[in-house]
Amino acid sequence: MLYQVPFWIIQTICGVQTVPVAAQSAIANQRWDLMLQNQSGSQEVRKKNIDFGNSVLYAWSLFKEFAGEKMLEKNFDPKSFGKNFSFAAEASHRNEKAEPFMVLLPPPNVTGSLHVGHALCYTLQDIIVRYKRLKGCNVLFQPGLDHAGIVTQLLVEKQLYEKNGEKSSLGREELLREIWLWKENSGGKILEQMKVLGISCDFSRLRFTMDDGSKKAVSRLFVKLYNDGLLYRGERMVNWDPLIQSAISDLEVVEKEVNAKIWYLKYKLENSEEFITVATTRPETLFGDVAVAVNSRDDRYVDLIGKNVLVPLINKPVPIIADDYADPEKGTGAVKITPAHDFNDFEVGKKHGLPLVNIMNERAELEGEVPEQFRNLDRFKAREAVIDQLEIKGLLEKVETIMHKVPFGDRSGVMLEPRITCQWFIDAAKLAIPAVKAVKENRITFIPKHWENLFFEWMKNIKPWCISRQIWWGHRIPAWYGPNGQIFVAETAEEALQKASAFYGKDDVELVQDNDVLDTWYSSAMWPFITLGWPDVEAEFSKFYSRMTVVTGFDIIFFWIARMIMMGIYAAGDVPFHNVYIHALVRDEKGQKMSKSKGNVIDPLQLCDAYGADAVRYTLASMASPGRDIKMGARTVEIGRNFLTKLWNAVRFAQMNDCACCSKNFDVNTVKNPFSQWIVHNIKNMVIDVENSIENHRFDEVTRHIYQCVWNSFCDWYMEFIKPILQSGSEISDANSSAALRKKEIRDVTGWAIAQFVQILYMIAPFMAKKLSEEIGIADITWPNVGAITLDCSDSVEKIDRIQSVISSVRSLRQFLGIFSAEKLDAKIETANNAFRELCDEYKDILQRMAGISAVRDLDAQSIPVVVADVVVHIGFAGKIDVPTEKKRLSNEMKKLIKNRDDAINRLNNKDFLQKADPDIVQEHQERVNNLNDKINKIDYIIRNLANYYADSIAETVA
RNA sequence: GGGCGCAUAGCUCAGCGGUAGAGCACUACGUUGACAUCGUAGUGGUCGUAGGUUCGAUCCCUGCUGCGCCCACCA
Secondary structure, eight states: OOOOOHHHHHHHHSOOOOOOOOOOOTTTTEEEEEEEOTSSEEEEEEEEEEOOHHHHHHHHHHHHTTOOOOOOOOSSSSSHHTTTTTOOHHOOOHHOOOOOOOOEEEOTTTTTTOHHHHHHHHHHHHHHHHHHHHHEEEEEOEEBBBBOOHHHHHHHHHHHHHHHSSOOOOOOOHHHHHHHHHHHHHHHHHHHHHTTTTOOGGGGEEETTTSHHHHHEEEEEEEHHHTTTSSSEEEEEEEEEETTTTTEOGEEEEEEEEEEEEEEEEETTTTTSOEEEEEOOOOGGGGGOOOOEETTTTTTGGGGGOOOEEEETEEEEEEEEEESSSTSSSTTTTEETTSSSHHHHHHHHHHTTTTOOOOTTSSBBOOOSSSSGTOOOHHHHHHHHHHHHHHHHEEEOOOEEEEEEEEEEETOOOOOOEEEEEEEOHHHHHHHHHHHHHHTTSSSSSSTTTTTHHHHHHHHTTTEEEEEESSSHHHHHEEEOOOTTTTOOSSHHHHHHHHHHHHHHSOOOEEESSSEEEEEHHHTTTHHHHHTTTTTOOHHHHHHTTEEEEEGGGGGIIIIIIIIHHHOOOEEEESSEEEEEOOOOOTTTTSBBBOHHHHHHOOOOHHHHHHHHHHHHHHHTTTTOTTTTTEEGGGGGGHHHHHHHHHHHHHHHHHHHTOOSTTTTOOOGOOSHHHHHHHHHHHHHHHHHHHHHHHOOOOOHHHHHHHIIIIIIIIIHHHHHHHHHOOOOGGSSSTTHHHHHHHHHHHHHHHHHHHHHHHHTTTHHHHHHHHHHHHTOSSSSOOOOOOGOOOOHHHHHHHHHHHHHHHHHHHHHHOOOOOOSSSOOEEEEOOOHHHHHHHHHHHHHHHHHHHOOEEOOOOOOEEEEEEEEEEEEEEEEEEEOOOOHHHHHHHHHHHHHHHHHHHHHHHHHHHHHHHSOOOHHHHHHHHHHHHHHHHHHHHHHHHHHHHHHHHHHHHHHOO
C-alpha cells in the first residue's frame, strides 16, 4: 500500500509550506512509503516501507536536504565516525607563549597491548590534557615506548624457540638484531590502540627508551652518579632468577604462599653419638652449611655451643655458634647456617666470620663442594636425592607439611635463589633523603594523599638498588675494564679509552665493556629527562620540567614514581612534577582482579567497538572516584553510551528547529526570557563546577556535573519548556513582533547551550564532540568563557524553579490518583498569593503542556488542592477522586512534614542549640518551622474539608 | 608482626557536622512532536557494630567485626 507523508507534520515543524507533499490520515503502525512531489508535479518515491515516526523524520530531513542542509542521523552510532578522526593536529599544535603544561605519560612496554587499566590511565590523562589545551595552555603530551628488557628478550627468545624448535644459540649481537627487528615489525601495537581511544598525545614526538637520546641521558646520569660516589660495583647477595639467569631487584620479587615441606635433619655431634636436630625447608643446601646456630639463652643447647657437628652426607665438621638469630620458638631452636644461599644466614656468617660455600651455579644446579652423585643436579632434583640419602642413613627425623611463602620472579615465575654475585648498585638511601623532603614539604603531592604513606614507608626502608642485569636487551652499562680490572666509567667508549690511556700512560689499551645491561626501570626513572631531550635541548627542558602531572597506578609508585623523584632532584636539582594522581585498579564486576588465567579480562578495544570510544572514556571517567577500585562489567559502558545518545538527540532536536548554533553576534548577556536566563544560569554553574572538579582531579564529579546539566536541566526541563515557543510558527511573518524576537532568542540560547556542551565534552568525548562541532559549525573549540556571563538570572531562576515544582507536584498527584496524562485537568490557583497566581497565569501554556492542566482558571468546586511551595493549587477532578485515597495521601504527606517540623522545633527548644549553634543555622531552622507549619495548616484544612471539596464525589460513591 | 583502604537503597557508588542522594534494577503509566539507548511517577535506607567528642554524628575520635591491599618475617 502506498501512502504519502502527511503534510501537516512538516507544516507544524517548519511553519511554512515549502514542499508540496499531499497529506493522508495517519494510521499508527502502518507502513509507509515516502513520496515527494516537486514543483512541476512529478513524484518520486524516496523511502519504502518505513514506520510512521520515521516517515516524519525522513520527510523532515529531506526537506532540509532540499534547503542544502545535512541532518544528523536518527540512529546514533558512536562507532561509525570514531575512526575517521585524528587528533594529530591538536596534539602537535602548541602555543609557545602560553603557560607550559605537561602530562608525563607512563611509557607502555613495547610488547604491550591496551588493557582496561591503560584505558583508564590514558583517558584520565587525555582529559586533563584536552582541558588544559581548551584553556589555552602550551600543552605537551608526549608518547613513548619502554624497551622492557626482560619481558621483551624473553618474548623474542620464545618466538625464536617456537620457530626453530630449539633454544636459540644466537650470540649477543645476533639476538639484539632479532629483537630490534621484532620491535620494528611487531612492537608498539599499543600506540595504534591508544589512537582508537582518542588519546591525543603528539605522536610525532614518539620516544623509545633505547633510542639514541635516551642512551645519552642514561649514560650521562650513570657517569654523574659514579663520579659522585652514589653508584658502585660490588659483590653482594642478590635475588637471582635462575631462568633468566640474572639478578633482579627486590621489587621484582613476589612472595607466593605455597604448600611446602619442612624436614627435620639430624646433625651428629663430633666425637659423640648424640645428634642435634635442625629444621629446614631447603635440605639441598646443606652442602653449603658452615655452622649450626642456637640461641645462647636456649637451655637445650647452651652446653653445646662451641662444639662441632658433622654436616650430614659429607661429614664436614662445622661449629655450633650462639646467635640471637636462632629463635627457640621456631623449628627445633637450632638452625643451619648456609651463608651463600640465604639472606639471613649471609648476615650471620658475616658477623661470625664464617666462610661462604657456594654450591650452586647460575642455573641453580649443584656444583662445587658437593659429592659427585649430586653434582649438576637441578636444585629440586637434588633435594629429592638428598632426602633419599638422609632417609637411608637414618638422619631424617621427620617431615611436616606447612604453608610457606617462597620468593618468585615476577617475570619468569620461577623460584628465586639468593646468590652472591658482582653487581652495580645505586646508593638509594642517599637519594631518598631529598625525595622524602620534597613530599613532606608538599612540593610533590600525591592524590589521594594517603598514598604518600606508602611512599614514605618504602623510602624509609630503601635498600641499595641493584641496577645491573645479566641479559642483553637494554642499556649496556657504560663501564669498561682495563687489563688489570681497573674500571673506567664514561659516556662513550672513546671517552673511556681516553681515561684509560691517561691512567695507564699509553694509547693502545685493551678495554672490555661490562657485559651487563641496566635495569629497565633505570631508564624509566629518567623518563622526564628523556622526553624533554635532556641534556641537549635546554629550551624545552627548562620550560616543561617540574610543570608535569603524572597519572599512574599505585603499583608503580616504588618502581617508577619514587625513582623519578630521586633521580629528578639529583640530576636537575628540582622535582620533575608537583602532582601524582594515583588512579584506581579496574576489576571485574564481581570485584576480582582481572587476569588472563581467570578469563575475566575486559578488552577495552572490544568495548570501543561495541559502544564507541567516547562512551568508554566517559564511563571510565565517571567511575574514577578516589580511594575506590572500579568494578566494571561489560554493560557498565551503557552509562556513557546512553548519555552520549541523549546529547546526540538533543542536538538533533536543536538542528531540526534551526537552533543548532547561535548567531554570530549573539550576546548571552542580553537574553531576557526567563527560560533563557534559567538555562544560562545552570550552564554557567555547571562549567564552574566542572573546572573546580577537574582541578581537584575529581573526574567522577566532572562527568556528574555535565550529566546533570545536560540531561536533567537541559533535556528534561529546558527543552520541554521551549517546545511551544519553537513550534509556534504563525507570528513569524512579522520579524519584529515580540513573539518572533522571543523565538529568535530561544533559538540563539539553545544553540549557545549546545555549543557549550559540545565544547566541554571535547575533553571527554572527543570523537562525538568533533563530529557535532563540524555538523553544527563550531569553528574553534575552546573552553566556555563563563567568566564573561555577568547577567543576573536570579529572578528567572526562582520563577522557573517554582513552575518546576508545580509541574512535578501535579504530575505526582496524577499518578497517585491514577489520572493519566491523556486526560486534561482544570486547575485554579488560590488567590491568596497574587504573585504566584500571576506566575501560573504567565506560564499557563507550559502548565498545560507539561502538567496536563487544560486551563488555569478559578474553579468553584470539585478541585483537588495541591500544596506547592507555600501556595495551594486546586486541580479540577471532575468526579474522578476516591476520597479515602486522597485523604490517605494527604495524611501521609502531613506525617512527614510534622516529623520534620518537630525535629526542628526540638532543636529550637534546646538552649544549648540556641547559644552554641551558628546563628545562620538557627535562623534556617526557624524559617523551616514556619514553612512547614504553613503547609501543615493548609493540608490540615484540606483534610478537614475534604467532604466539602468532594461533596459530589462522595455522593457518587454512595450512590 | 607493621601499615593502608573500604563498609550508605536489591546492585554499583556519590555525599558529609544541621531535612539521606544518583545510576542500574524493580513497580505503574506512557510511543505520530529530539530520544524506548526514551519519558513521567513511585517502591526501597535505625548510613557495619559498640563507645566517645559535640547543642547536634552517616560524617570527627577510639575499640570491635567483616572485606580488600601493601610491607616484613617464617628453620
